[in-house]
Amino acid sequence: MANSGSRDLILQRIREGLKTQVPVPPPMSDEAVIFPPVEDPMARFQQECKANLMELTLTNDAGASAQQIAGILSSLPEGEIYVQDAPFLRQLMQTVATVRTVHWSSEGAPRESAQATISLAEALVAQTGSVFVTAACGGRGISVVAPCHIVFATTSQLVPDLKTALGSATRKGILHNNSFACMISGSSRTADIEKILVQGAHGPVRLAVVLQAGN
Amino acid sequence: MSTGTTPKPGQGAPTPQNAEAHDTGRSAASNARGNLSNAQRFLLDAAEKSVDMVHREIIRKGMDSYDVAHAKGRTRFAFWDAARQRCQEIKREAVNHLDQYLLEFEKNVIAHGGHVFWAATSEEACQYIADLAVKHSVKTVVKSKSMVTEEIHLAGALEKVGCTVWETDLGEYIVQLRNEGPYHIVTPAMHLNRKQIGDLFRDKFDEPNLSDDPQELVAAARRKLRKAFFAAEMGISGANFLVADAGCIAISTNEGNGRLSTGVPRIHVAVTGIEKMIPKLEDLATLWPVLATSGTGQPITTYGSLIGGPRRPGEADGPEEFHVVLVDNGRSSLLASKEEREVLHCIRCGACLNICPVFRHIGGHSYGTPYPGPIGSVLVPRLEGEKFEHLSSASTLCGACTSVCPVKIDLHHHLLENRRDFTEAGHVSAGERFQFKMFKTAMVNPSLYKVGGWFMRKSLRLLYSLGLSGSVLDPLRPWNKGRSTIPLAKQSFRAIWKKELDHGE
Amino acid sequence: MSRKVALFVPCFVDQLLPQVAVDTVTVLRRVGCEVNYFEDQTCCGQPAFNSGFWSESRPCAEHFVSVFKDAEYIVSPSGSCTTMVRNFYPELLKESDALADAREVGQRTFELSEFLVKIMGVTKVGARFPHTVTYHASCHGLRELHLRDEPLQLLRGVEGLKLVDMLRYDECCGFGGTFATKFADISVAMGTSKADNIAVTGAEYVTAIDPSCLMHVQGVLGKRKDKAKTIHLASILASEGKPA
Numbered sequence: 001m002a003n004s005g006s007r008d009l010i011l012q013r014i015r016e017g018l019k020t021q022v023p024v025p026p027p028m029s030d031e032a033v034i035f036p037p038v039e040d041p042m043a044r045f046q047q048e049c050k051a052n053l054m055e056l057t058l059t060n061d062a063g064a065s066a067q068q069i070a071g072i073l074s075s076l077p078e079g080e081i082y083v084q085d086a087p088f089l090r091q092l093m094q095t096v097a098t099v100r101t102v103h104w105s106s107e108g109a110p111r112e113s114a115q116a117t118i119s120l121a122e123a124l125v126a127q128t129g130s131v132f133v134t135a136a137c138g139g140r141g142i143s144v145v146a147p148c149h150i151v152f153a154t155t156s157q158l159v160p161d162l163k164t165a166l167g168s169a170t171r172k173g174i175l176h177n178n179s180f181a182c183m184i185s186g187s188s189r190t191a192d193i194e195k196i197l198v199q200g201a202h203g204p205v206r207l208a209v210v211l212q213a214g215n
Numbered sequence: 216m217s218t219g220t221t222p223k224p225g226q227g228a229p230t231p232q233n234a235e236a237h238d239t240g241r242s243a244a245s246n247a248r249g250n251l252s253n254a255q256r257f258l259l260d261a262a263e264k265s266v267d268m269v270h271r272e273i274i275r276k277g278m279d280s281y282d283v284a285h286a287k288g289r290t291r292f293a294f295w296d297a298a299r300q301r302c303q304e305i306k307r308e309a310v311n312h313l314d315q316y317l318l319e320f321e322k323n324v325i326a327h328g329g330h331v332f333w334a335a336t337s338e339e340a341c342q343y344i345a346d347l348a349v350k351h352s353v354k355t356v357v358k359s360k361s362m363v364t365e366e367i368h369l370a371g372a373l374e375k376v377g378c379t380v381w382e383t384d385l386g387e388y389i390v391q392l393r394n395e396g397p398y399h400i401v402t403p404a405m406h407l408n409r410k411q412i413g414d415l416f417r418d419k420f421d422e423p424n425l426s427d428d429p430q431e432l433v434a435a436a437r438r439k440l441r442k443a444f445f446a447a448e449m450g451i452s453g454a455n456f457l458v459a460d461a462g463c464i465a466i467s468t469n470e471g472n473g474r475l476s477t478g479v480p481r482i483h484v485a486v487t488g489i490e491k492m493i494p495k496l497e498d499l500a501t502l503w504p505v506l507a508t509s510g511t512g513q514p515i516t517t518y519g520s521l522i523g524g525p526r527r528p529g530e531a532d533g534p535e536e537f538h539v540v541l542v543d544n545g546r547s548s549l550l551a552s553k554e555e556r557e558v559l560h561c562i563r564c565g566a567c568l569n570i571c572p573v574f575r576h577i578g579g580h581s582y583g584t585p586y587p588g589p590i591g592s593v594l595v596p597r598l599e600g601e602k603f604e605h606l607s608s609a610s611t612l613c614g615a616c617t618s619v620c621p622v623k624i625d626l627h628h629h630l631l632e633n634r635r636d637f638t639e640a641g642h643v644s645a646g647e648r649f650q651f652k653m654f655k656t657a658m659v660n661p662s663l664y665k666v667g668g669w670f671m672r673k674s675l676r677l678l679y680s681l682g683l684s685g686s687v688l689d690p691l692r693p694w695n696k697g698r699s700t701i702p703l704a705k706q707s708f709r710a711i712w713k714k715e716l717d718h719g720e
Numbered sequence: 721m722s723r724k725v726a727l728f729v730p731c732f733v734d735q736l737l738p739q740v741a742v743d744t745v746t747v748l749r750r751v752g753c754e755v756n757y758f759e760d761q762t763c764c765g766q767p768a769f770n771s772g773f774w775s776e777s778r779p780c781a782e783h784f785v786s787v788f789k790d791a792e793y794i795v796s797p798s799g800s801c802t803t804m805v806r807n808f809y810p811e812l813l814k815e816s817d818a819l820a821d822a823r824e825v826g827q828r829t830f831e832l833s834e835f836l837v838k839i840m841g842v843t844k845v846g847a848r849f850p851h852t853v854t855y856h857a858s859c860h861g862l863r864e865l866h867l868r869d870e871p872l873q874l875l876r877g878v879e880g881l882k883l884v885d886m887l888r889y890d891e892c893c894g895f896g897g898t899f900a901t902k903f904a905d906i907s908v909a910m911g912t913s914k915a916d917n918i919a920v921t922g923a924e925y926v927t928a929i930d931p932s933c934l935m936h937v938q939g940v941l942g943k944r945k946d947k948a949k950t951i952h953l954a955s956i957l958a959s960e961g962k963p964a
């Protein structure tokens with residue numbers, strides 16, 4: 001290993017230091033309630049998305065979803081869009097009425113000039129109104145490069161809380177099969193100027209979720 | 216500094232000549248004085264900020280809005296104190312088995328195709344990263360916020376090898392343009408109002424028509440920085456947490472600059488203290504909301520990024536190389552101390568800075584280190600030694616910090632322990648040592664104490680009757696400079712007791 | 721029920737602010753306590769302790785313990801001094817022969833308001849103080865002794881007293897012991913913020929359970945010639961209206 005000198009030194013220092021015994025009180029019970037339980041995930045998700053200033057639309061079928069996506073795209077300035085290359089999205093995009101050029105994630109990274117991106121998600125989290133994406137959802141840039149990020153998801157993907165989402169991610173080995181994942185809870189923002197909240201910093205200014213009933 | 220077509224951050228970027236960038240946020244008085252000790256500079260800077268009412272008002276407004284947001288944020292928890300306790304347990308487990316978890320983390324990152332570099336000192340860390348930059352002909356670096364990179368003076372090291380370094384966190388970018396260090400670990404530019412930022416941007420960006428509207432200012436910064444994100448060959452980030460079982464770093468951000476800095480350039484280097492370890496991915500279910508609540512009052516930050524390696528085959532994009540630089544720089548020395556080990560539990564949320572009344576009055580720059588406020592006053596003297604020990608004394612020990620720390624670090628008692636250790640190591644003036652020896656002598660001898668007290672009152676009364684209160688002869692001069700004199704009682708209580716109150720009970 | 725109280729008078733109260741201790745005696749006697757004052761007491765040792773001079777503080781603490789060893793109740797009109805004895809003596813005297821006695825003494829040491837409310841069980845002590853008063857929560861009392869309500873309960877039991885809330889009543893006033901002189905500029909700045917918050921209430925008096933806070937705040941108020949005056953809780957409680 002290139003850096004074995006310092007590595008060994010640091011490990012040795014740590015082990016020496018840890019020889020000191022420190023009192024460790026018994027841990028809190030696993031059953032201890034930290035967050036109030038999420039009674040109605042769908043209602044909670046809607047509530048949190050609103051607070052996060054996300055655009056959430058519920059649809060009943062692929063036709064309605066396609067229409068919703070087309071509607072969002074038509075509201076954006078001219079320019080190409082970048083879409084995750086997944087069979088479902090290939091199918092869906094055939095029915096979305098748009099004249100825009102579509103670049104697929106299989107062709108490479110999103111271009112800086114893309115007006116919107118469309119991706120699937122790994123999961124949705126009701127507790128915080130979050131969209132959990134991974135590199136498998138079209139890569140990293142897809143959820144941050146363009147001013148508008150559209151997520152297509154189904155209600156079966158909704159989980160109540162972060163604990164469930166992260167537990168599931170661990171069991172599935174998400175971070176061993178993807179170099180990247182991200183819990184997204186709104187569009188980019190900053191309060192660095194006088195602590196005043198400004199929507200749209202370096203990432204998208206709009207995050208839209210099209211949530212279709214079913215699987 | 217590189218020339219050519221890559222964009223520059225503007226004239227104010229920190230140069231190797233003033234590598235201690237945080238010094239330049241210090242007062243004009245202390246900057247002008249040159250050869251002062253850190254303690255002397257601290258006193259001057261604190262004195263100047265203490266009477267700066269514009270500064271006080273800006274900070275007060277900022278902290279008031281934080282207080283409201285934080286109180287609201289706590290209501291999202293069934294039991295806020297249970298959340299704190301859980302976070303304390305997570306960090307205690309991680310730090311108490313730090314070697315084991317670091318090795319698990321390293322193994323996983325390497326399996327993902329990443330590199331892990333162990334840096335015993337800041338120099339080693341900077342050398343590694345600079346060498347990497349040279350090897351890959353890096354000309355432009357984009358940086359998202361990382362206090363560790365301030366601690367090790369990384370920007371200066373990269374500039375020495377010809378890189379232009381862009382701070383992309385808006386607050387950090389603003390202070391970089393002003394040639395200052397960050398004022399606060401979470402909101403680096405909170406000491407500035409929109410007009411000051413507007414003036415700065417109008418000047419540095421050469422956009423005289425830019426207004427002071429925060430939305431316009433943010434858009435202007437976005438325009439400038441976007442070019443840098445897409446031109447940079449290397450992106451540098453910190454890490455809020457190192458996740459052992461998943462073998463990834465976790466970064467909590469809002470702006471998207473962290474996402475772009477770590478996602479677009481070919482090389483991503485994550486610089487982190489070794490103590491940022493947590494055992495499991497699931498631990499973030501508590502830590503993410505607690506960090507966000509404590510830092511800004513948010514339920515969770517907009518982006519919770521998890522990065523475990525370079526882009527994998529089949530992924531659409533991502534860096535080709537991923538390096539994690541684990542920095543020790545004195546941290547491991549705290550493990551051996553039964554009392555001080557828990558200081559390594561800090562998750563750098565900034566809550567202690569926000570509540571500290573000393574911080575609110577002197578501001579972040581007065582401390583002269585990237586880690587101001589209570590946690591800085593506890594940690595920096597331990598890491599950097601004697602020249603910062605005065606920070607541990609610059610506190611009333613009010614305990615507000617301890618009451619808000621989300622991982623329940625006993626901060627104000629650590630300040631006391633610091634004072635004890637530095638005194639016992641002999642780092643006190645002969646004058647002070649003499650004073651307390653006299654103090655002890657008087658206090659264990661009731662007769663001596665009585666006479667001493669009487670003498671003190673008599674001589675002060677004489678001094679004041681001669682109009683010498685506040686003069687160089689006045690032993691209470693530091694008191695009397697800013698306060699009216701303490702009225703000197705004619706009799707001590709014990710005299711009154713003897714005469715009037717003793718009922719022989 | 722008559723309790724035997726040994727008065728614990730902070731050294732600077734003894735020398736500079738004796739009225740606080742006089743008023744403490746008045747109040748304790750009025751609620752039926754037998755009050756005694758052990759003349760050999762000097763200082764609890766906190767100034768040395770807080771500055772890191774634990775070797776110099778230790779003998780002071782041992783002296784204190786020997787003076788108060790046999791007292792039934794030890795009561796002090798000072799949250800910070802009480803904190804020193806109850807919370808810090810066990811740490812300071814960890815290696816000392818006096819440790820066991822120190823623990824004992826600590827358990828029997830109380831700040832005045834906690835003694836009245838928790839031990840004597842009273843919130844009305846026959847006081848009359850017809851003025852507007854605002855309360856400053858001294859840090860040691862609040863965060864080390866966990867006294868949040870007791871002083872307020874006693875203030876509400878005072879006839880004629882109008883209690884007004886202060887913004888940031890629990891923010892440190894800036895005294896901090898030797899901090900007040902070592903870092904005088906910061907100390908005064910914090911004091912002026914406190915004085916501003918007091919002024920906004922329009923109160924005639926500001927009170928607290930710690931005479932050190934009040935000494936410092938009075939210094940700032942006096943320098944600015946502000947309207948409000950400081951008064952210790954004991955002095956308010958010792959005030960009586962005209963007898964019927």
